[in-house]
Structure formats: C-alpha cells, structure tokens
Amino acid sequence: MSTQPPTRGNAAANDEVPLDRSKLDYSVYLVTGRELLPPGVDFFDSLERSLRDGHVGMVQIREKDAETGHFLEIAKRALDICDKYNVTMLINDNLTVALSLPARVGLHIGQDDIPVAQARRLLGPNRLLGISVKSVQQALDAKRSGADYAGVGPCYGTQSKKGITADKVIGPRGAREIVEVLGAGASGGGSETRMPCVLIGGLNQKTAARTLFGATSSTNAPDGIAVISAIVARVDSDVAARELGEIVSRFKLGLAASRSSSSLPSESGSALLYSAFAPHPSLLPPSSPTDAAFYVDRAASLLSTLRSSPTGPPLIQTITSHVSSTLSANIALAFSASPIMSHEAEEAEELSGAVGGLVLNIGTIGPPSRAGMKVAGAAANRGGKPVVLDPVGCGATNFRKEVVNEILNHTQVTLLKGNAAELSSISGSAEVAARGVDSGSGQLSDPVALVRTLASRERCLVLLSGKTDYLSDGQRVVACDNGHELLGRITGSGCALGVMLAVALASCVHPRVAVDAASPEDGESGGGLGKLMVNHQEDLFVGALMALLSMTIASEQAAARPDVRGPGSFIPALIDEIASISPDDIKKAARIKVVA
Numbered sequence: 001m002s003t004q005p006p007t008r009g010n011a012a013a014n015d016e017v018p019l020d021r022s023k024l025d026y027s028v029y030l031v032t033g034r035e036l037l038p039p040g041v042d043f044f045d046s047l048e049r050s051l052r053d054g055h056v057g058m059v060q061i062r063e064k065d066a067e068t069g070h071f072l073e074i075a076k077r078a079l080d081i082c083d084k085y086n087v088t089m090l091i092n093d094n095l096t097v098a099l100s101l102p103a104r105v106g107l108h109i110g111q112d113d114i115p116v117a118q119a120r121r122l123l124g125p126n127r128l129l130g131i132s133v134k135s136v137q138q139a140l141d142a143k144r145s146g147a148d149y150a151g152v153g154p155c156y157g158t159q160s161k162k163g164i165t166a167d168k169v170i171g172p173r174g175a176r177e178i179v180e181v182l183g184a185g186a187s188g189g190g191s192e193t194r195m196p197c198v199l200i201g202g203l204n205q206k207t208a209a210r211t212l213f214g215a216t217s218s219t220n221a222p223d224g225i226a227v228i229s230a231i232v233a234r235v236d237s238d239v240a241a242r243e244l245g246e247i248v249s250r251f252k253l254g255l256a257a258s259r260s261s262s263s264l265p266s267e268s269g270s271a272l273l274y275s276a277f278a279p280h281p282s283l284l285p286p287s288s289p290t291d292a293a294f295y296v297d298r299a300a301s302l303l304s305t306l307r308s309s310p311t312g313p314p315l316i317q318t319i320t321s322h323v324s325s326t327l328s329a330n331i332a333l334a335f336s337a338s339p340i341m342s343h344e345a346e347e348a349e350e351l352s353g354a355v356g357g358l359v360l361n362i363g364t365i366g367p368p369s370r371a372g373m374k375v376a377g378a379a380a381n382r383g384g385k386p387v388v389l390d391p392v393g394c395g396a397t398n399f400r401k402e403v404v405n406e407i408l409n410h411t412q413v414t415l416l417k418g419n420a421a422e423l424s425s426i427s428g429s430a431e432v433a434a435r436g437v438d439s440g441s442g443q444l445s446d447p448v449a450l451v452r453t454l455a456s457r458e459r460c461l462v463l464l465s466g467k468t469d470y471l472s473d474g475q476r477v478v479a480c481d482n483g484h485e486l487l488g489r490i491t492g493s494g495c496a497l498g499v500m501l502a503v504a505l506a507s508c509v510h511p512r513v514a515v516d517a518a519s520p521e522d523g524e525s526g527g528g529l530g531k532l533m534v535n536h537q538e539d540l541f542v543g544a545l546m547a548l549l550s551m552t553i554a555s556e557q558a559a560a561r562p563d564v565r566g567p568g569s570f571i572p573a574l575i576d577e578i579a580s581i582s583p584d585d586i587k588k589a590a591r592i593k594v595v596a
C-alpha cells in the first residue's frame, strides 16, 4: 500500500500561494465525526489512514459539541495531517476556529448559520467557503452570495445528524434539480458561473453510484460525494476511501464517455459502473436512424440471443400484485426467463446476486412489498441489474403517488412503464384522469413529448402503453401499432409486459455480470462492493422494443386463432404464442415508426 503523499496539488500548504480553486478535488469529500469512530480507533489515526492513498481531496472538520478551544486544538492537528497529504481542509460552522487557522483553511456553513455574504466579508476573498443547500432557491442564493461550492442534500436520511427526518430528505431527484441550477447559465437567474457541488446525506459505497447518476442533469453533474460514516465508521478507513474514490472516478469516466459518445475505457476487462444505468455508448447507433427496420432487425436478433442464451434463462425477481402474479410468472417462463415472485426484504439482498433483472409493480403494494422494493431496488442498482417500475394505478390515489415517488427516489429505474393515466400523473399533468388501475378515457394531446420529457427527467427509458405504445430514452421515440384490443380486456397484461421488459433488458446486459456477494450487516460498510462487471451487449432501447413487439405481436397471433373466442380463451393462447414467437414473426409483423 502506498504511503507516498499524492501529487494532486489541490491545496496550497503555503499560504503565500493563493488557493487555486480550479485544482480542488471534490470527488471524495470527508466530513469528520468523532462520535462515529469504531470503538478503540483514534481520530487522528483514522483521518491519516483515510487520506494516505490520495482518494480524499477535501476534509471538513466537524465538531458539533466541542468548545472553541478544543475544536481549534483538534483542527490544528488535523491540518498537519491534511497538509502532509496535500488535502484541502475546511472547518464546519465555527468562524472563530477557521479564522484562527492559516488562510488555506476554509469554512463550511449551513443555512441556519451566519449568512454567506457576511461570512465572505469576514473570511476575505481567498478562503474557501462552502454552504449546504437543500432547495433550488437556496442554490440560487448560494450562487449569488459568494460561496465557492455547495453541499447538496440530504439525499437520504442519515444517522449522523440528529433531526433529519424523512420528509426533509431531497432524494437524488431533488438533488438533480439543484445540481442543474448550480450549472453554468442555469435558468431561473443566478450567476453564470458554474458552482461546484458535492452530494451529501446517506452517501456510501452502496448508494454513491446510483445517487451520482440520479443527481446528474442533462447539463450538469455533481463534482463528488461528501461522506461521514462511510469512512469514519470503518476501521479500514483507507479501504473505504479507496472504494468511494473508485466509484466516483468510474462515474466521471462514464459520464465523459456518454457525453462525447466515445467508447468507455475498459477497466480490467469490465465496463464501467455508469453503464449499469445507461446504455454503453458503443451500442448506440452512430446517428439517429429514422428507418424503423434498423430497430426491428436488432430486436429480432436480440430475441434469438434470448432464446439461445448459453447462460440459461435470466432469473427475474418480480415484486408484483397478487392479481397478476401467476399470469406474469407464466409469461416470464414462456418468454425464456425464470421468474421468482418474491417481495421479502429479508431475502432481497441475497437474491440480488442471482437475478438478471427486477420488476417493481405497485398493483397491490403493502408494507412488506414496499420494504422489499427498497432493499431489492438498492441491491439491483448496486449490481447493475435492470429495474422496471410499473406504477399501477398511480394517480388514482395520493398513496400510490407517494409510493411511486418514494421508489423513484430510492432506486434508479432502468425503465418506467405505464398507461396514459399513470404516466400522466407521474409527469405532473392531469390530462388523463385515473379511476383505478386502468387508464381513464381521456387521450394524451402529445404522447411523444410526454415520454420524451419523462425519460429525460427520470434518466430512464419510458414506455407508454395503450392502443399505440410509445417508447423513449429521452431522445429517440418509437411508436408501435401492434397489439390486440383483447389485451385491454384481460387483467394484468400490462403487468406481464413489465416482466417481459425486465427479461429483455436483462438479455441486453452481458452475462458476465458479477458482484461479490458478501454483504454487510449494517448497510454502511463497503462489503459486497466487489468487482462489478457490467457490460451491455445490446442497447437497452432495443431491448425494451423487443419485449414490446413480442407481447403485442403474440397478442395478434393469439387473437387470430380459431380457438380464441374472448378474453378467457385469449389468456392461454397468449401464453402459447409468447412461448413460440420467433425473430421472423417480429420481422414480418412489426408495425413501428421512429417518430423522434
């Protein structure tokens, strides 16, 4: 293990040299917390250990209970360690302590502390000044007020700060709105200068990748993560810091590659963590094809891959309604997958090692499935497994809206599927009223804009189901006219489609997905991170299309059978047709249009 100080050069240990803000490294920002140290671990030993390999670029000394003299004593010793490893140090809250230390030491304040403008006046122009923000307004104020960076959060509930309750948590999606306005030229006013930011609150080895991805907007991304217990509570704080550093650097590499559409650099033969949530750029078409045949051919060839997978059927964990459970499981089997209908939180973590994809369907959700979704969703995200969310009946009640919101915050979904009423409700429009689990009678005025905007906002694929289905990844939109009205006359066809989507998305992900199955007990330590090897062998957009075409074309074939006389006889025929649908059927019968 290296004991050499890193050459990052992001701190001016010599106060003669003005702080070069462009060289600060926010990737892993450690906030100290003596109260969280493991028993018998010395604060300064833990700090030095976490800094020595160069993964932590900033340290904030946080002492909520120490009186000023003692705080200063701790900060002075901590500064020696930070200087040794060329790490930038800040003081939490206490202006007196910050001002008693050399000018290279900054100050971080909260919204309830001294106003930023006043802090800036007292600190002078050179000292680093950070502020915690939890709303867009606070972010805009922070940009105007002379702060250098923002801590955005709390992303999740944490144990480190008393008083944080679930309703104050902003989630990765709330963080994204803030990250957006902190970017250069953000709408809504404020300075044109981009303000760096770190995500804070519940960030650890399990949540970091998903949260960085979810908090990234189309124009701006977080610069790093601020953590307390994910490092401080670990005896091996060096290993903890390295794990976090690797997650952030993989995220940044993936982000750069996705923005330049270049290929992702391979890392010991594995693709990058970022690709767990977004298609590998090399799988995207070189330019947007307007020719539907391009997608139909690729969907057909993905179906043959699924039918002949050398690794066997993908295991699909489905947390779904008791109404549609059996139909969904049978359809998964017919579609060359292996279903497991499990909503038990207690087994979700263990199960996640074996599953290829996860379905979260809120049809008859109750406390156990709600809890199971949380654990299963987090585990799927960590392992790079595709997640399909079916927000059944969303919009019909406030409870369902709340549940969907909660899921979108705790899990980065790969695909969101819903009918007009459900997606209308999630998008915040009242255009199509929900009466129950089926669409209302109203029509969407602009389904293309709805799926595109929602996909871009939620950073996932969106599939709007109905007579015509619309699929988008936020840029491309394909409309599909296949399907039979009998699908709308049986219950659970949408739920079963959700499972088929998970199967198809799982078949896009390279079979060499492997995550160290060891999992920590306390949810905070880094166990279970292992070697993540997530590759995609096909564009997830094509995967979703393959499932949709398979369901809708099979429904047409079933309805055309002489033995089908209505919804009752249609169900077994549909299962049979799904079991036998072939790549050729897809090529012959697909009726899709590239509409954007």
Ligand SMILES: Nc1ncnc2c1ncn2[C@@H]1O[C@H](COP(=O)(O)OP(=O)(O)OP(=O)(O)O)[C@@H](O)[C@H]1O
Residues within 6 Å of the ligand: 392, 418, 419, 420, 437, 438, 439, 465, 466, 467, 468, 469, 482, 483, 484, 485, 486, 487, 488, 490, 491, 492, 493, 494, 495, 496, 497, 548, 551, 552
């Ligand atoms: N009138 C129709 N004509 C053709 N296909 C249809 C029709 N209605 C629905 N479908 C197809 O049925 C499948 C399910 O879509 P639907 O919108 O009915 O889902 P849903 O409302 O979520 O269903 P459920 O709640 O019963 O599971 C989709 O593949 C869609 O293409």
Ligand SMILES: Cc1ncsc1CCO
Residues within 6 Å of the ligand: 321, 323, 324, 362, 363, 364, 392, 437, 491, 492, 494, 495
């Ligand atoms: C009828 C019904 N009620 C809750 S879930 C469900 C199945 C259709 O989604």
